[in-house]
Amino acid sequence: MKELETAIAKYHAMKLKDILPPKDTLPVVCNDSSILDVLEILRTRHHVWVINCKDDGKLIGVIRYLDVINFIMPPEKHSTFIGTTRTVLMSIQGGAEVASEVMEKSAIKINYNKSILYALEKMKNYNLQLLAVVDDENKLVGEVSLRILINKFLDLCF
Template sequence: MEIDTALARYHHLQIKEIMPTKEDMPIVCINDSVSDVLNLLRTRHHVWVIDTKNDNNLEGIIRYLDVIDFLLPPSKHKIYMGSSTSILKSIIGGANTVKEILQPNPLTINQNNTVLEVLTKMEQYKVQIIGVVDDDNKLVGEISLKILIRQFMDLCLGPKGC
């Protein structure tokens, strides 16, 4: 298969066709403890936050680097006029639950969108992972640059290759 043919085919794949199952995702509920997040972040680079396991409403994300705010003492946080949120996210500042340390409004894309649309969004926002939601805006998966690379390589390494 020629590279331009492979790319065209690849770009038209729907996200839901290539994303891993939700069971493989790092997910916590909004009222879980911060220690639950830290346990997941030992081996993952992010954790998705939902309201409850039954509803799957996406509330936020906690990335590996976000934990720095949690671990720093309040005296080390940079404070600017009108903001003390990073201090409140520290362990010494009293953060105990996921709700207190999450980054709200994570970037999402609908599962029916194409690979080309997710790549465009990743490039626009300079991110490597995006939450995948259904038509009711419920978290159903995630798509990362790593997954996209793997999918393209699988397509190219098929019977005819690229």
């Protein structure tokens, strides 16, 4: 039991930058990428990070798998009331053509110098299983998911 307590204390203190998967494995598109490019990635992934390629890769949003419903459904099928016109505009038939027009701008992010414990707390507070990992300049450097955190913990235990 003492070994497990030691492992978990070490695990909680680890920095995210030390456990990130390779950056080239990230599902990423530029803000001006076509919706078809987004859909191509979403065939095999549950999300796509949207970066501003002209601004050195700064994270500006995320498109989740379930967001696809909004942009492939016709505008007249959206329930509209005050404050919901954005989803109508986010549809292809509503005029959306590029990633920045269909992304969610409030991607939850975390700095790569933060600890695993901090990431777990943030995931719990926001009820999320995935966080964008950014550097000090808000550039996307990785992602941390609950699956990655579980695997890292198990690596320490065995």
